Amino acid sequence: MADMHAIRVTVNGLPYEATVESRLLLADFLRDHLGLVGTHLGCEHGVCGACTVILNGRTVRSCLVFAVQADGAQIMTVEGLARDSQFHxxxxxxxxxxxxxxxxxxxxxxxxxxxxxxxxxxxxxxxxxxxxxxxxxxxxxxxxxxxxxxxxxxxxxxxxx
Amino acid sequence: MKPAAFTYFAPSSLDQAVSLLADHAPEAKPLAGGQSLIPLINFRLAESRYLIDLNRISELSYIREADGTIAIGAMTRQFEAERSELVSRTIPLLTEALRFTGHPTIRHRGTVGGALAHADPAAELPAVAVALGAELVARGPAGTRTIPAGEFFLGPLSTALAPDELLVEVRIPQLPPRAGWAFLELSRRHGDFAIVGVAAVITLAPDGRVERASLALCGAGPKPVRASRAEAALAGASPSQERFREAGEIAAQEIDPDSDLHASAYYRRRVATVLVRRALAEAHRRATEGR
The missing domain is CATH 1.10.150.120 ([2Fe-2S]-binding domain)
Structure with missing residues (x-):
């Protein structure tokens, strides 16, 4: 049996609820579950920085955080930079x-x-x-x-x- | 790669975490900031059936003064310690070393306790703990015990912690008066692991001689290496560039570096010679100029 957990996160101001397996990386959750493929996954071990997102106000590597750990968090991804189709x-x-x-x-x-x-x-x-x-x-x-x-x-x- | 499956617990208190770990050790691993453990899990080099996430335990995150030491909760984020006014006033060697500990993005998540318990021989914080004579507080089902830093690190990624024990606090003595410090490191890129790093503290006697010197190196052996013979050669000496150079040469003979992709053992010894000399000179300058 997969180890499943219900989580709620806010990403770029929008609330999401999901049930995720504990081993799911936050980066894969953003990309595969929410379709926010702006966050790129390069090395998957915290060296390249491509997957950097802002978690509760601070940058983190989303390949070094499990999605389940982000339960309750505010997340900003690259998709959240532009406002009203105006580039940052x-x-x-x-x-x-x-x-x-x-x-x-x-x-x-x-x-x-x-x-x-x-x-x-x-x-x-x-x-x-x-x-x-x-x-x-x-x-x-x-x-x-x-x-x-x-x-x-x-x-x-x-x-x- | 992607992690193998595991069962995840996120206790909200230390008591719960200790009892979960006791129930599931040795197949359980505590998860602190995850900046070293999650890469190993992603590579499937570390596989634990149970992960006990300590990130929801707010009682493990604090920095406070206690009996002449600074007590830092194991889950205190590295960037919090780096920015702490109390830390920079009382143990500035730690502040200086933290700037070399990964990148800001890593330090946002990485914890002080995690870097110590992970015991990477190239990591900065274990060397700082050894140089400053820190004590590590462990808690397990049998209770709490205190382990001197010199006895805590056993080898690469190996510590005196039992499988059912958690590191809960590190206690670092405040720098005494007339003490100066320096942390120097050589790495290929700022924030990478040290090829060699040196933590140095010099305490001067009132007459200006060296009362005591502490030297610990990272990237210099299977665990942080205390350069005790170099320390002994400095004790009671009149500080000079010549003494510092000799201490560097002695320290380079005390370390036990490996050759790897990044540097040969020979090169690491040469770098250690120079970094120890420079670190001692900087520590002495700060001791005489009153920081």
């Missing part, structure tokens, strides 16, 4: 600065950068590089990602003025 300034900056190539790492990069810019709205290049050290990108060499985050910081500063 971070998304615009990634697009304009070509902060992505294949796009696989992008959801994790965006969620980590979203959190980081809230803590540090005016970061140096060095601070950005350290902030995203837990997110691997195999295409860009990081330079355009760093520039995109700097650009997003500037856009967000203007927007909040």
């Amino acid at each position: 300034p971070l998304q615009e900056a990634f697009r304009d600065k070509q902060g992505l190539q294949c796009g696989f790492c992008t959801p994790g990069m965006l969620m980590r950068a979203y959190e980081f810019l809230q803590e540090n709205p005016n970061p140096t290049e060095e601070e950005i590089r350290e902030a995203i050290a837990g997110n691997l990108c195999r295409c860009t060499g990081y330079q355009f990602i760093v520039e995109a985050i700097q650009d997003a910081a500037a856009r967000m500063a203007v927007a909040s003025r």
